[in-house]
Amino acid sequence: MFKTILACGSALAAITLCSAAANAETATQPASKGADTSEEAGDIIVTGSTRAERRFDVSYAINTLNQDEVAKIAPVNMADLIGQLPGFQTEATGGEVQNIYRLRGLPSDGSFVAFQQDGITLFQDNDGYFWRGDALIKYDLMSDRLEVVRGGPAPIYASNSAAIINQITVTGSDTPRGKAQVTLGDTGLYRLDAYQAGPINSNTYYAIGGFLRYHDGYRDNGFPNDKGGQLRANIKHDFDNGSIKLSLNYVNDHNVFYLPIPVADPTDPSVSLNKYIDYFTGTLNTPELRNVTLQYRDGAGNIQSRNSDLSDGRHMQMVNVGLQYEGEFGDWLVSAKGGYTQGKLDFAALYSTTNPADADTYAASFLTKAQTAFGSDVTSLGYVYAGTSTVYDPYTQSGLVMQAQYRDIHSKFYSGQGDLSVARTFHTGIGEHDIKVGLYAAAYGESRDVIYQNYLMQVAGQPALLDLVAYSSSGAVLGAVTDNGVLNYTTTLARGDTDATMYGLYGNDTWTVLPGLRIDAGIRYEKYHYTGWAAQTEQVNLGDATTLADDTTRGYTGTIINRKYSPDSINWTAGVNYDFSGSVGIYGRASHLEQPYSVSAAMSESTPSNITTKVNQFEAGLKLRSGRSYLYVTGFYSDFDPLNSSFLAYNPATGRNDQTVPFVGKAQIKGVEFDGHFQPVAWFSLTGALTLADPKYKNFENAQGADPSLAEGNQIVREPKIYGNIRPSFNFTSGGTDISVYGRYTYTGKRYVDIYNNTAMAAFGTFGAGVTASHGSWQLQVVGDNLFNAHGLTEGNTRTDGLSGQGSAEAIYGRPIYGRNFRLVVSKSW
Template identity: 30%
Template sequence: MRMPRTFLHSSISLAILTLASQAHAQTDAAPAAQAQPADTSGASGVGQTGATRADAVQTELQQVVVTGVATSGGVRKLDSAFSITTATEEQLKQAAPSSTADILKLVPGVYAEATGGQSGANIEVRGFPSGSDSPFVSVQMMGNPIYPVPTLSFFEGSSAFRLDDTIERVEVLRGGPSTIFSNGQPGATMNFILKKGTDTPEGSIRFSTGTGELRRVDLFYGGKIAGDWYGTVGGFYRNTNGVRDAGFPADKGGQLTATLTRKLDGGEVTFYARRTDDKNAFYTGVPLISSNEGRTIGEFPGFDPLTGTLMSGEMRRFTVEAGPGRTLNYDLGDGRGLKATVLGVDFAQTVSGWNVSNKFNYFDGDLNTIAMFTGNNPLAMGAYNATALATHGGTRATATYLDGSPVSDSQQVVQAGLWAVEKQLQSFTDEIRVSREWMKDNTVTIGGYFANYSSDDVWYLGNSHLMTAVPNARLIDVRLNNGVIVSNGGKEGPVNYAPVASYDGSNTALFIANEWKINERIKIDGGIRRERQKLDATVSNLTTGDTDNNPLTVYNNGTSMPTGSNTALTRTDSANSFTIGGNYKLARDASIFARANTGHTFVAFDDLRNAGTQAQVNNRDFLPTPKIQQFEVGFKTATQLYSAYINYFQTKFDGISFQQLLADGTVLYSTSGSKGKGVEFELALRPLRDLTLTLTGNWQDSEYKDNPRTAGKDVQRQPQLQYRFTPSYRIPLGDNELKLYGTYTYIGDRWADQLNEQYLPSYKTVDLGAVFRLGEKIELRVNGTNLSNELGLTEGNSRLTTGGTGPINARPLFGRTWEASVMYRF
């Protein structure tokens, strides 16, 4: 991708010129008193101890959110006319998320399947139909998308972000005005706000240990540099074998983040940079026993579904036969990692009544996937041999381990692909806004959003291996007495899909929004957006062949490989979005709101590749531009005794295309719509001075429409009911304090597929934690998750089209885990 230099220069020139003019104005003069913008960063969280109920309520009443707001100054959360959930640094630590996606368990209306590890989550948003990944969740840092497309094959936005102590808070906006601003996400937007330096220097160092021999250190320091310059630096390094021990580190790597802030008259500019180099194991299904039409899930004999994984040291380093005489080596230890650089500028200033803001972001990273993907359900070795004989002839099959010892016919075995996907992503995004009160209490905002992005892909899918259905599986060789080699070194299937592709995309959007404060009680806002997207793809044409020209080695016959020629594909789309909403104050700290919007999603790179021909790419019935309509009404209030954020929503989807990739490389297509309605709630009760009881969750009724095969079926992967009850109790101990907290989570039953044939039962978990603070310097914390060792499924077998009873592959929750840390603040 070629980043447009004009946009790059213009995005930072305004900040540079302003810095120069500020420096000139202050030469030989005492600094004038500076008008401070609304506090969009808040306290860093360092040194906050002994918070009383009154302190907590006051903080909540004054909380400002910036996501989805037209002007850079933000708006008080209680006065916002949309659904937004916020979490401070302390709330994030109490939640003990296993990954970035797992943070979304704090957000009603969102269900994150975070059991794949640090990366590769599936995330569903209230009534939005999605089959995998996270097409309706955008991940932002400082108000700008890290990568402007929320999901691609083998990439979803949360995979490009790692949580550490440089994060001050997160804001998660659902629907609302997000269809107008930034990348126009109609679903959910996670916006991570970095800590900024303040006049008071502060720092921390935190050591953590836990399940899987976790060893982690987090560092942060921030403060004033000189004059009006402030800075921060921090990051982490971590090494762990994980809950599911594969015999090699599951997560290994680190991250470094820095910010540089310059205070301006009526504003500020912040430069930020982040470098991440992290390797993360990716977990897919494990063998289980399904009974009672999938309503009951039990342990597969000899396999602990809470801690086991099929991955093992024996298969860690595997080979891919990419073509005749071309063998590639890969390491499962590289997993689904992130090696990336993020650079950004966040500028906001008020000049002569004009509010000007510009957010720039540049991302360059490798997000490769070197992982195991389960295929068919478990079966006995004897049954596998019988099928091999029926397919390839012969009268006797011999199955051995790699050391030559025999495999019993009764041994349960599975087939799993060792896949290698190399993915290089690059993007540039820039959003500029100009706002002004053009008449009393009426502010207009005009802006533009520009994005250029690319993805260079090399895939090797299939590569099936035969292995025992036990934790840390052993590979199996199979030979027939007619000379046919069915499995060699465990490899029993060829690479069945090996495209090489380069993609480039660009988006240009213009928007205008207006906010009108009618009186002290009523405020309304609205906006429209016009966006154009252009995609170009160059995809290799494929053929199949025998990599060793030996028909008896059936494991590499029919290998997919590029022909040397390519197909060029292109697509251009345009769409409009709008929003209108309003807020009515019942009292100073209580209000009701209503919001309606229409939005859209565009086709993505993978849609072009899957279409295959320009004629299919141009077919708007085959590849439609989905349209989304949303409506919600809500109530917000906060008092010393309780807080309540409740809203009712309706969603309607038209024309969304689904693709499902099967174990043999086949891609299934379908197009449908959906409709849904539901209630989301965030409730808190403070009956005693140091006791808080919190209940969050949602109920929804969402189903497919427009497609005769799926109409009336429940939208896949989404529970009709989910909730989380979290009590916390603070015990003052003089200058010290002890805080106890826990969460009971209930996730209702779901369907893994559109046809509602793969049933996923409901499950419930219990988490507990405690934090002991010694004065203002030392903090000891311990968290335990899934303490009841609940066997709950987050995903069925996504590479099969039907459900089943008996042995299956599915992805369950992680078993009981614990983590302890000690932090020193300075």
């Protein structure tokens, strides 16, 4: 109860003046009642800016995507959508949520990217425990548009952020409107989106909508991939000088996670495994893990167990209530935003570990251990289907066996956050200053309850679990390496909880020196306080003499480790913009971002390094605009220091990824991004994004004898030097029906899975196309992705290959891109 009160208090502290402000009398002109931002704003943006401005006028890189633009891109998930923007390199192959977002080569899987709704986050940290913002705010018809800031003032307007992805929600207006949309896909996708918005009275408006979805999946799990949905609603009331809006979000959604699969035989990489595990539809997810038993020892020395179901996937349940106020008081603009979020995540997934191995070689590696455990009478080891005596001969198939790690994670979280700011324009003898100062505060926390354990299985899609059995010379069973498919019970065990508070003070000054010339600068100071605990664990033997599976199990000692941390950070930015005319402009910017360790550090059994990551970013841009066409070219340079790259290697003695090889250095990334739209006539347009970058490791050191020179100057893991897309569109009218035909080509350059750049993931490109026909209030769309079934790998196998690769020049283990698929979308507006 105290946590809830504290979090709600932080959220509401910033909006205590709302009722007084709402009733105050001012001399300002009445605001437009219920204005529909999507219809009136055009390229007006609000993210990262003191006031609403034209995109062309600001001194940083930002993109806006409205519903029509998103529909033509037809993304399979949020990462696929954001990956069409310059500077963003994303991996959209993990499923609907929790994908990879990287900005301009920064070596982070998403912790530097803030997800916001109407300018405020729903959870203080950018990364929750095994989830991030795309699990809390999902795109649907209640998303009026996206505003995405790259670099620029992001560190001032969001915590720990080099980028902001801000969903602006639909709000009501004087004109009632709505839309219903049905999406059907050949991957077993069934989805319903709908929203309705309009007036309640002359000053009050509402909007409500969301989606329901069922999806078998892009890969064949043997059970549904996604099921659930989202509901969002808001009520907005206009005053003579501003407005107040109350909003509600509710998410209850299951999303199965895709992990890497082997695509070639590690004993002979020229041999494809496609006939056993299909490149486009295969997955190690299997119905045999629908009823998993997890065993561990509790702090009192008792053996405990719990059950888990892989088909639950990532089950996110979340509710958020938000309140926003904005009002003008003479020359003052007052803004107050607050919200409270509470939810829980239940997460089950099967993670890849080591490469497949020759079945006989793998079995022979356990012979000595089996003889020690079950006696010298053990003469051979053989495979049976898990839990049975039915013999399995790997050489009737691939001749390989493999292991994977089942992860069962449960986390509860809460976050109350509030932001209060005031802005005023001051006229001086040299231009004018638009100054904004603000206070941000949050109280938040999360818990974790984690078990990992390893399984032995065949190399196949939806693989069968296997037991490795010890035989005597007479064929008698003397014991087993595994237990009903379990290779190692509970290799990782963790339990803990953290509560945190933080406050941030920020300010920004936009100085219009003279028409066309603007200088802006901002600073943000943040102070954190974490209080948490973690349950201590140790390696134990659970005592079952018939199997080796429980010999190296983690158990609780009964000791609680208490932690407190109080990090802080200072972020700043400064930029200059000069517009020669309404069509040509240039800008430059420098920014400094500091990211202390996250809230999870205080509930970790191991002591985190007290290192604050610092990122210095420099940008220079050229802006060109003519009619409906534009081109933005931005050169960038980022210095990421320190880069703590600790690579974990699999330890067969413990069944854990606990062999650590730490490198400490920094990353330097320089590049240029192109963001263009060419529309010479109304019926044709060409939109594109291209990023050229050189992401490098620099000045690495290792205290354990590894040679850091092997990594010096190498390409950063999983980061390409070139990526982008091009999207043509043709529009015409026939018989009263508006028809749009469009395509998309997306390219990702070569990347490496390891810091030594030994194993490469080849470059790939995919084609997509669609057609939309609109007649009156009805619209029909058919869209297809990866039309030519291009092959492409992402990620690699990060559990084991991050240091020295996969033993091959080309990756033989990774997350393949999705194969050819089609969707039919039918909608009606009113």
